[in-house]
Amino acid sequence: MEIFKIQFSAADLKVIAPELVLTIFALFVLILSVFVRRQSRGPLGYTALVGVVIAFFSLFLGIGKEIKAFNGMVTMDPFCLFFKVMFLIVAFLTILASLGYTKREGIDLGEYYVLVLFATVGMMLMASGVNLLIIFLGLEVMSISIYVLAGIMRDDTRSVEAAFKYFLLGAFASAFLLYGIALTYASTGTLDLAGIGEVLTRQAWISSLPIVIIGLALLIIGFGFKIALVPFHMWTPDVYEGAPTSITAFMATGVKAAGFAAFVRVFFYALPNLQAYWTQIMWILAVATMTVGNIIALSQTNIKRMLAYSSIAHAGYIMVAFVAGNELGKSSILFYLLAYVFMNIGAFTVVILLGKKGEENTQLADYAGVGFKHPLLAASMSIFMLSLAGVPPMAGFMAKFYVFSAAVKARYYWLAVIGVLNSAVAAYYYLRVLIYMYFREPERELAVGAFSPSAVLAVIISVWGVLQIGILPSTFLALAQRSVQFLL
Amino acid sequence: MGSLFHWIVFILTALTAIFAAVMVITRRNPIHSALFLVLNFLCIAVLYLLLNSQFIAIIQVMIYAGAIMMLVIFVIMLLSVEEERRTYKVRLSPAKVIGLVVALILFAELVYGIALRVLPGVKGEFTPEKIAQMGDIKAVASLLFTRFLFPFEVASILLLVGIIGAVILSKKER
């Protein structure tokens, strides 16, 4: 029968080569982890690391023309290439930061790395899927892995609480997203993003406007939860604080970037015709997210919680670029996310290095005097904090600069003004960390274990990234611009 | 023929489904809620049947009314809900009011949207006649293993991650 014809070629595999490599390595580590003794589990993390590196090189297999594979399910375009590289950097740095940390906290299970790899596969699918089905499956693979990772410290009640909260609320958010997808399907008859866009250009679609609008709203809720937009942010502080610090870094950067990848792809690729409807919603979300995130961050004394609120605020800045929606806006979303990856993972890795088993030292007061005891570490932390605050010549400054100029270019003057005011407020709590590190007398001796060399390497790479992007932003902006070209 | 019969079955099942759904969220004993949820799932299976999707109907009974409800009941038994049940009082909190209002707006908009009934969407290749002729399980299979080959394989990864998660979070380390 004709309908059973299978369209498949080896070229399809090239498109998903990095996902394939990561999956194979994840399965390999999974099987290894149950066949080696507990004492000899050290190499598992390195195996995962090798997988990430090979996946990076396998990206070159798929580069070339803009092609769709598996009957238009996934694509390999510059947009997803940019994000795939970003996810691999995130996975690489996370694993580096985890190698010593997992051993210290007694969670050096093979499954830890397996789940990190699978979560990365999910993120990649979210960026490369051009069908709502794939985007949803990718989101679920990523989310379920992260739920488990958040609760992997089973003896720590806060970790278990974080996993439980994240899982329950995340399941709700997934349901909203799925409902949105279902309504979009009901009104357009297709799950293919290009197909949806095509149906919405026809005159007749206006008749199904109510359904399309509800679908749109539900999609915003679903994605808004993953990227922690106010008012869908309630889970963030508790989950970021309770989860293992390395996973917090992974969540704050990888999950957020993946959420934005799918968000941008769906809204600018499939629903650009509805821009008039969603821009207003996004405007309000952007302002609420920036303001709430920054104001609550001011009163935090736990550095993980503070960084959680700061990550909410940063999602708000990125939403400013989303609202602007012009060429610079779209490319500055990508640029901002890349800069954010380096500064945030760097900051969390420093938090990891300053703790030891049983004493996480995540209170701000614990940072008193660190500047003189560990000068290099404190200097790196200062670079990350200044970058997060948006001080030149760090990456964070250029990212904010592009975002706000995109808003001005698109004549969203108020939005730009609110954004700039917000960054001024934010500077207070980032600089407070510096003040503690350099100008406060320590109340007690800070006990820090031996530094894990791989985590130190992660910090060095992050510092390099922050400075490189901050000092030579044009190369990265050009890359980001090339990546969003097809969305125009 | 059949259209009146169809109509009667639909109305009866739909009303039972709504009744069961209301009972699920109003019962105090979680076991009762769970049993009403089974009733609701069975009604939905009948609705699938009315839409000519026997396969989905069977899956609905097997997976939802069978496996997932078993899991739900297990989880209820895992927790000691007795105390909760005795001390719990029904109160009208602001969150509930807001939730109710949002739900009503959503409902009204859905009804309005469906009442208009002009959907410009793409028409699929599997018409009811074609499904009736080839059997719906074959229709599902012909798409699942060809056009949706990739999502199908990704589903296995999703299941695997679920397995790992269940083991890691509930099994003692040896």
Place this chain on the structure above:
Amino acid sequence: MLIKYVPVLFLLALSIFFAVFVVFLSHLLGPKRVHPVKAAPYECGMISLGPTHQAIPIKYYIIAMLFLVFDLEVVFLYPWAVVFRELGIFGFVEMMIFIFILLLGFIYVWRKGALEWE
């Protein structure tokens, strides 16, 4: 097509009717001598104190969860079996990859000792 399901409907109606009828009949015919002792959960022995609902151990949960996952796998096997011939060798490979991935999951579960009742 739905007419094929009418026997199922009849069977359903019949079984509901029969169940209700039998209960009603025994209620009608049976002798009723009410006594508080007979209404107690146990006619002899202690009267139960406190809540009778006991929390069950978590090991039941993991079995249920694993059952669910492998049950879902079977769901995919049904349609595959129906079109097995039409799909040819490619369909076979496709399903083997799917099963292989879950097989690795099964090996993992087994080696981890999650199937043992400790």
